[in-house]
Amino acid sequence: MGVVYAQSIEPETKLSESQPRSEQKRVLTQVHLFFTDDRNQFLKAEKRTLPLSGDPVADGRQIITQLLQGPKEGLHQIIPDGTQLRSFFITPDGTAFADFSDALRENHPGGCRIELLTLFAIVNSLILNIPEIKQVNILIEGQESLTLAGHIDTRFPYQADMLLIR
Secondary structure, X not given: OOOOOOEEOXXXXXXXXXXXHHHOOOEXXXXXXXXXXXXXXXXXXXXXXXXXXXXXXXHHHHHHHHHHHOXXXXXXXXXXXXXXXXEEEEOOOOEEEEEEOOHHHHOOOOOHHHHHHHHHHHHHHHHOOOOOOOEEEXXXXXXXXXXXXXXXXXXXXXXXXXXXXX
């Protein structure tokens, strides 16, 4: 049984290789953003339809921006208020680097489970929607951070964790 996490709902326009990505048409695409359940025990997917460009960096920024805005359908925000995305890039080996403001750490409520869910809300939302991303590394103010709230080592990149999703 397979799960599709990036599904086009509008026909894609084929473009020549020489055409810059900035001129490419955005395609309405169904994505899954991850937020927490009522008890902050698991991540749950919220489906959204976003105009994606096919550029993994631009699409990754848009997905994180949507995550920062929070859920729309009764789930709960897991990323602390005031958190901003400072920069986002992807290396040739498929490692995405998401650099957040210090509010991600400073405003985090703490607790091992909440820290784990915060990390994987970001990681899963990126990896499961953008095929070019294989792993995600979280930075704070442009630097590696030992943890977000004292429990989970964030100095290394993470791959998606499906066991946290219900």
